[in-house]
Amino acid sequence: MKKFIYKGFVLAALSLSLTGCDEFLTHEQEGEPSVSNFWKVEADAIAAANGLYFWTASEGITGRGMMWYENASDDMVTGRPQSGAANIKNFVLDNTRDVKENWPVMYQLIKKCNDMIKNIPSMNISEKVKNETLGQAYFLRGWAYLWLAPYYGDNGTNGGIPIVTENTPWAEIDQPRPKSVSDNYKFCIADFEKAAELLPLFKDWGEDNYGRPHKTAAWAYAAKASLYNAQYDNTYYQKTIDFCDKVIPHHDLLPNYADVFKMANNWSPEYIWSWTSSNEDGSKLPGVMLENKGWGLYNGWGYFMPTLELYREFEVGDKRRAVTMLVPGDKFTFLGNERTYYSTESASGMQFNKYMDPFRPADAIGTTVNPNGDNMTTDLSIPLIRFSEVLLWKAEALIWQGKNGDEPLNRVRVRAGLAPKTNATKADLKHERRCELAGELSGRHLDLVRWGDAQAAYSKPLHGYKTTLKKDENGQIQIDKVTEIEIWAARNFNPSVNHVMPIPINEIAKSNNLVQNKGY
Numbered sequence: 001m002k003k004f005i006y007k008g009f010v011l012a013a014l015s016l017s018l019t020g021c022d023e024f025l026t027h028e029q030e031g032e033p034s035v036s037n038f039w040k041v042e043a044d045a046i047a048a049a050n051g052l053y054f055w056t057a058s059e060g061i062t063g064r065g066m067m068w069y070e071n072a073s074d075d076m077v078t079g080r081p082q083s084g085a086a087n088i089k090n091f092v093l094d095n096t097r098d099v100k101e102n103w104p105v106m107y108q109l110i111k112k113c114n115d116m117i118k119n120i121p122s123m124n125i126s127e128k129v130k131n132e133t134l135g136q137a138y139f140l141r142g143w144a145y146l147w148l149a150p151y152y153g154d155n156g157t158n159g160g161i162p163i164v165t166e167n168t169p170w171a172e173i174d175q176p177r178p179k180s181v182s183d184n185y186k187f188c189i190a191d192f193e194k195a196a197e198l199l200p201l202f203k204d205w206g207e208d209n210y211g212r213p214h215k216t217a218a219w220a221y222a223a224k225a226s227l228y229n230a231q232y233d234n235t236y237y238q239k240t241i242d243f244c245d246k247v248i249p250h251h252d253l254l255p256n257y258a259d260v261f262k263m264a265n266n267w268s269p270e271y272i273w274s275w276t277s278s279n280e281d282g283s284k285l286p287g288v289m290l291e292n293k294g295w296g297l298y299n300g301w302g303y304f305m306p307t308l309e310l311y312r313e314f315e316v317g318d319k320r321r322a323v324t325m326l327v328p329g330d331k332f333t334f335l336g337n338e339r340t341y342y343s344t345e346s347a348s349g350m351q352f353n354k355y356m357d358p359f360r361p362a363d364a365i366g367t368t369v370n371p372n373g374d375n376m377t378t379d380l381s382i383p384l385i386r387f388s389e390v391l392l393w394k395a396e397a398l399i400w401q402g403k404n405g406d407e408p409l410n411r412v413r414v415r416a417g418l419a420p421k422t423n424a425t426k427a428d429l430k431h432e433r434r435c436e437l438a439g440e441l442s443g444r445h446l447d448l449v450r451w452g453d454a455q456a457a458y459s460k461p462l463h464g465y466k467t468t469l470k471k472d473e474n475g476q477i478q479i480d481k482v483t484e485i486e487i488w489a490a491r492n493f494n495p496s497v498n499h500v501m502p503i504p505i506n507e508i509a510k511s512n513n514l515v516q517n518k519g520y
Contacts, residue, residue, distance in 0.1 A: 039119040042129045048116050049133040052140050053211075055109040060101030062275045062382070063284035064303065066441065068099040069151055069501060071304055073444040074457050075434070077464070077488050079305035079346045080292050090491055091498040093505070093520045100504035103152075106144040110164060113141035118166035135198030139213035139221075142191030145184055146225055150446050151501045153181030155232045158500060158517045160184040176513040185229035189239075192222035201250060202271075210267055211276035211381075219246040220272050220385050223393050230397065231450050237397040244394040244408075247272070251387040253415050258323045261354045263368060266381040270388065274381040279358075279370050286355035287369075287376020289439070292345040297335055298365060299373025305348040306439065308463040308484065313434050319417040324438050326351045328467050328482045336362025342479050347487050348464030352439040355380060388412050388436055396429050405429065412436055426451075455493045462488035494519065 038044050056062065068088045071078060078085040084096035116137035120130055145161070153160040159177035161184055168175065178184065196218035205214055223243035230236035252269040259265050266274070275283040292302025306325045314321040326332055326341040327350050333339070334356070343349050358368040358378035365371050368379040391412055395405035409432055410420035416435070421428050433447060448454040464487040470480035497519030508516050 039123055041123075042125045045116070045120050045123060045125055045129055045133040048112070048120075049136045052109065052112055052116075052136060055105055055112065056140075056275070057281065058101060058105060059284060060098035061105055062277075062282060063288055064098055065102050066099065066147065066151070067285065067288070067304055068097050069445055070441060070443070073448060074307060074460075074462060075310045075438055075444050076304050076306055076352075077348055077462055079302040079348065081347075082303075085303070088501075089488070091493065091501075093502040095505045100506060103148060103504050103507050106148050107164070109144045110141050113137040113144070114164065114166040114168075117141070131198040132200070135195045135218075136213055138191045139195035139199065139218050142188040142195065142218075142225070143213075143221060145191075146188045146221060146228075149181050149184040149188070150228055150443070150450075152503055152517065153177075153184055154500050155180045155182055157496070158515075162514065163187055174511050174513050177515065180232065182229055182232045185225045185236075188225040189222050189229075192218045192225065196222070196246075211274075213273070216247045216250045217273040217385070219243045220390055223247065223390065224385070227393050227397060228446075228450065230400070234401075237401050240397040241394055244390050244397070247387075247390050248394075251390070253387060253391075253411060255415070257320050257415055260383075260386065261323065261380070262357045263379045266379075270386050271381075271383070272385040272387060272390065274383045274385075276381050277377050277379065279366070279368055279377060279379050282377045283382045284376045285382050286358060286378045286380060287373075289352050289355055290359065290376070291343055291351055294373075295334070295339075298359070298369070299376065301376070302345055304352065304439075305346045305464070306350045306352055307348055307487070308350075308465070309460075310434070310438055311350070313431065313438075315418060315435075317417055318435060320435050320438075322353070324352065324354055324435075326353045326356075328465055328479055332356065333360045335359060335364055340479070342467045342469065344467060344469065346464075349467050349482070349485075350464060354439050355382070382441070384441055386437075386440075388415075389433075389442060392429065392433050392436065395424065396433075399424060399426055399429050449495075449499050452495070454499070455495050458491040458493040461486045461490045 068085060070076070071085065072089050078089065084094050087094035088097060088099065116133060120134050123130065149161050156179065159179050160181040162175040162177055163184065164173060164175055195213060196215050199213060199215050199218060202214040202216060205212060223240050226236045226239040226243060230240060251272065254260055254265065254268055254270050260268070260270055277283045288301045289304050290298070290300025290302070292300055294300040311321070311325060311327060322330065328342050330341040331338055332341055332353065343351065358364060358380045361368055370377045391408040395409035398405035404423065406421055406424050409424050409429060412432055414420055430451065434444065448457050463484055466483045466485045467479060468481040469477050472478050500517045502517055502520035503514065508514055
């Protein structure tokens with residue numbers, strides 16, 4: 001089913017490009033060509049909605065994209081030498097890695113959503129189609145702004161990121177930055193609330209529409225935007241709790257943490273929102289995070305490898321450690337064979353394990369994994385929000401208000417095989433987020449920044465393993481010695497500059513109003 005859905009979205013976008021794309025892709029504004037041949041019938045609204053997903057499917061978005069910024073955290077390092085990646089991790093202005101694709105792609109997505117929000121309300125179509133298509137437009141517009149705003153906007157030094165709506169005149173598209181990123185978060189929350197009003201629950205979409213946004217996904221993203229805004233206005237902690245409480249009755253944790261990251265559970269009760277993928281299209285992230293050269297069996301790219309600092313964060317008995325990462329000596333299955341993990345390719349000598357399920361079957365290549373080793377998509381959908389994160393958002397909002405967050409936090413801890421906490425502290429919450437969400441697009445770097453912990457965390461070097469191999473009497477390769485080594489030097493994080501990333505310089509060059517973040 002997931003193959004059909006993801007491929008269907010992309011084919012819809014391509015079909016649209018052959019049947020009226022010029023009208024749809026053109027912003028209907030004064031001075032632009034007429035769109036008189038579009039926005040007439042239900043098929044136009046549905047085609048426009050399907051076309052939105054085309055803009056989230058590029059390698060720079062779903063393959064690496066913002067993962068370069070996740071890679072700035074203390075949880076991971078670039079697994080092999082890349083000067084552009086090193087610059088990003090060291091908070092140096094760089095325009096070589098594909099993180100630069102996120103800004104233009106998200107604003108193109110916003111533009112398509114604006115077209116829909118402007119035109120669909122006046123169409124003479126059924127309320128059902130009108131609600132479903134508009135709901136997707138509001139959701140994905142809010143999602144696009146929220147994808148960018150935390151990384152590039154702040155509360156005054158630089159301001160937020162430009163807000164362009166369906167009512168922005170064409171002559172004023174090049175908008176200046178708002179005074180605060182709080183304006184972006186409030187805008188996102190309003191869009192997610194509208195989306196939640198219009199969209200069905202996930203269970204009511206039906207399997208043919210799995211992968212589209214739904215009501216609880218909209219509430220979850222509203223909770224995320226509220227939590228980010230709470231660092232500037234603490235009344236938003238309660239809003240975070242309220243949105244989480246809307247989500248919680250409709251979802252649940254899987255009993256076994258390892259099952260969350262299996263292809264069979266792409267649409268489990270824990271699912272809220274993900275990159276829908278298949279062995280033909282979707283996210284390359286599993287292959288991007290696979291051992292460089294894949295032990296000679298598949299073309300892994302070897303980026304984004306875990307650190308010893310992350311490994312040591314896990315408590316003794318935490319079931320999540322083995323699910324999250326592979327360290328020298330661990331047993332795992334790759335292309336049908338049990339192997340003992342080692343790496344002489346990875347800078348850290350370790351690998352994330354969460355996305356390995358598609359690589360386990362003997363016949364994986366061509367069935368659960370893309371046979372093209374340069375396009376390593378898989379049948380595993382990559383989570384962007386899981387139910388456990390909603391529980392931890394609620395726990396965080398409660399604890400930061402001085403209230404008791406034990407109940408939601410302990411639901412996550414107990415599943416991991418750990419004893420529940422009593423009167424959980426901020427430190428407990430930070431620990432739980434790190435262990436539960438490691439290696440995911442959950443914003444570890446953003447967490448450290450918004451908690452005020454980044455400067456201290458990044459002032460310490462990062463470590464990994466160097467593995468030395470030998471051959472036994474039968475000529476089989478074995479691990480000889482594993483040595484702890486420093487793999488990334490301590491960094492100078494300036495909290496008055498590096499709390500935001502530099503806006504891609506290509507976007508600055510295109511605009512008369514867009515100003516680079518100060519210090520870059």
